[in-house]
Amino acid sequence: MILDRRTLLGTTLAAGSTLALPRRGRAQSNTIKIGVLNDQSGPYRDLGGMHSVNAAKMAIKEMGAGLNVEVISADHQNKPDIGAGIVRQWIDQDGVDMILDVNTSSVALAVNGVCKQKNISYINNGAGTTDLTGPQCTPVTIHWGYDVYMLAQSTGGALVKSGGKNWYFITADYVFGQQLQRDASFFVKKEGGQVTGASMYPFPGTSDFSSFLISAQSSGADVLGLANAGADTTNCIKQAAEFGLTQKMKIAALLMYINDVKGLGLEAAQGLFLTESFYWDLDDKSRAFSKRFEEIDPAVKPNMDQASCYASTLHFLKTVKEMGVDKRKDGAAVVAQMKKTPAQDDAYGTTHIREDGWAQVPAYLFQVKSPKESKGTWDYYKLVQTTKAGEAGKPMSEGGCPLVKS
Amino acid sequence: MSATTRPRIVTQHRASLDLFGFSGPQSIAFLVMLALIVVLPYVGIYPVFMMKVLCFALFACAFNLLIGYVGLMSFGHAAFFGMGGYVAAWTVKNWGFTPELGILGAGLTGAALGVVFGGLAIRRQGIYFAMITLALAQMVYFFCLQAPFTGGEDGIQQVPRGNLFGLISMRPDMAMYWLVAVNFIVFFLVIHRTVHSPFGQVLKAIRENEPRATSLGYRTDDYKLIAFVLSCFIAGIAGGTKSLVFGIATLTDVNYSMSGEVVLMTLLGGLGTIFGPVAGAAIIVGLENYLAQFGAWVTVTQGAIFVVCVLAFRRGIIGEIAALFKTSL
């Protein structure tokens, strides 16, 4: 029998792969495991990514005394099948007790289904779809961050009032973009404006928006509504400037984070309206929170994603501590308890969670400062308008959540 | 692809111990495979992972039928796999089909698409055939991207597993596992029997010397088309099963990188061998699972395996093992 290098290669490959076969996990009996799932390599990687993991770690540091808590994270690459597969394996094999963040609405909904099936707590901070607290609400789901209705109400409403009547949308063609366009159109029409057209583009994977911009330009609209986020939004804004669109049209970036403003630069971003539920420089408490966050993650100041990851992890750990660590696997019970008592922290103050899972956060309408008005890096926003917690977000009666007894 | 060196085929004609027409060594391999399928979930291997392996193994076997025995490399097989997945997901979710009907529908979709693709492509060979199938599969991908019923980037989500024959609930993972395992074994044997039948002999003749087969009176294009449609049918079955296991059908399943993956599995396992695709699928799915936590290293590793296999390892793992024992597996 000749053992040449080919057979050796083959047998080692085969043998080695058996080591890679996933085995049924044996979790420590009282280790709380939190799984942070988000986009770590695609257009949204700077918005959540490892920064959200750090936010969770910060909450663990502050609330984890006396508890054994572990954080794991993974990249869902904006694909629902990958995200759902990871969560399923986390729950079945690795004993994960809570799923956190999950931006990208298509993945968020797929994960929602898995968590409902397995009765594991699911706190979503990064996605915008109103379905999570609407038709697809579940007893284990909490939606804490923002949703498209809130964005449309705040940014959309304000822009129409300030004179942009004819809108053309450039929309990321998945549930988030479609719902954002739908809700923004609703508010535009409510204020007397009209929608002259829309272009849907494949997400993720589109980086050249020139042909949609040309369609927008020739449609006669005076507002360009961007129903997308992250790198897609910044690319649209840059290319709009390249094609001279900014001379005749206003740009409405319906979802934008402070990281996008930094990436664009104040020169290009000045004057843009946007809505976030948190800003690091809003008041003393938020500044104190930001300072503590920067000790763990010096690269960025926290945005609403990191603030809500921190706040929801804090509340989850507090609730689990009260109920007893062994009860953490019953997602419905934990979430029901989280809804009963309001959360309390430096990032959001006091937060009540509604029956349908929506955490009632305020919506702040900001305008980006000009380079002259800004006193340094990250000093980007001036507050224009506040929608109070309880008023921001889709009203529970209109949501269509089956859990809500009307 | 007849440019590879073929292992010497040693067939044993024993009328009594004829296990589905397998030779001695092949019967042993088959029993080993059966044993692994039955035992592994009970010794701690994650059943959902095993189901994924079985679905891809079936997909790879379907692809291998085409390239190993007909000599045609289709670079667009994901179209049948993915469309089968979409149809199964949609019929089960919206029309309340039971799982076996959903899977059957998926197979028929694959076959129907195969008739269309085959009609267009079958007259070409080699590179041209690969490129036509690639282009046609891209058209299917863009169709799925835009068609409302596929849900675009969101895919078809929350597909229930339903009750087999309306009676047995498939929600527990182990129940679904047995369905997938039986499904796999049945179609694996179907492929094997097709190849070792008079029909299969004609296909072999066509692969070795098509003009001579034509001169003997065989309508070679028809034979190739039938084999192609059968391969697409089974690919559709595999896709439908996979989308029911995971409860989701997405664009990943119709993307051309999925077509590339199935080529990789078959190449690594051994083109034209019986058990090659199964081994290849197990290794590739296992590798993906293990490397997924390391970001894009999955892609790099897959590419490296391609390069290494083409340069030094064209017979694939099972092919090398078979050559070692001077038999055919």
Next chain:
Amino acid sequence: MSGAIAAGRRGPAVPGWALWIGALLVAVIAVVFLVGPAAVWAWLYKPPALLLGQLLLGLINGAFYALLSLGLAIIFGMLNIINFAHGALFMMGAFIAWMLLTPNTWLAMISPGLAVPDWLMLGYWPSLIVVPIVVGAFGLFLEKTIISRLYRLDHLYGLLLTFGLALVIEGLFRNAFGSSGMPYRIPNALQGGVNLGFMFMPYYRGWVVVAAGVVCLVTWLVIEKTSLGAKLRAATENPGLVQAFGVNVPRMISLTYAGGLALAAFAGVLAAPIYSVNPNMGSNFIITVFAVVVIGGMGSIVGSIVTGFGLGIVEGLTKVYYPQASATVIFVIMVIVLLMRPAGLFGKGS
């Protein structure tokens, strides 16, 4: 399908494609008559800003198709390899240009604090020359080590190996830089645009079309009109005989492969400011480029240039009149061409 030949009388044979074109013209005239010229004009007319804008974008896309398929056609003609890695090398060209422009970003990833002084950074204009040379050198290395082993194997193995190479290259870049994209500024000299009244044309996009056109023309001239090109073409047809004449054929083959890759890298640098440098830019293009090559004719230089620009324009027009089909129109054309003229529009033999 030749023309009618009556028994005993031979008239001029009418080629098949002429009959198809004739039938199409008759159909168009019939439609205009039935529907009325006013209705046809109303359907045809689109605001000039939209029509010309999309045509310009289509021309730009076509420029990239032409450059990439030119490289592919040259490599296939000379080496008989289907270079699936072409898209990945296009992407590599764009990335190297970015790495030369902003070295401190990626040097900091290797070790924080590692930086180079400003004068060492290479801007857009030098990159146009340097990047193709760098990638060409890499191509030489690839050819000597890996590609040369493919010559005695079936074509399909070449496709698989280069597919694997593409995966390796794309995976490595995606690991290092994520899949979202790095910004690359338009060079100062080409910023802004001109308002032509009926449309707004950014200078940079116009430059892309001109540059691509010039490079394609020069390549065609070299191959068809110079003695080097003649030797290349002869070596494609009969390498043994040409080698017997004293021409170093293996070196010519290596340089041809490097040259094809250099064309792809040049396209990459052109693309960097438009498509934002990201690891997926190659795979987005490669299959469409394959279709272009198949339509144009697998080894034909003229075919790939003309088809590349032509299909870009067709795509642009489709975006105006029937946007849902814009992604698939090239593949539909490919299927039609393959059914009617398998060697491609400009190809010779099958």
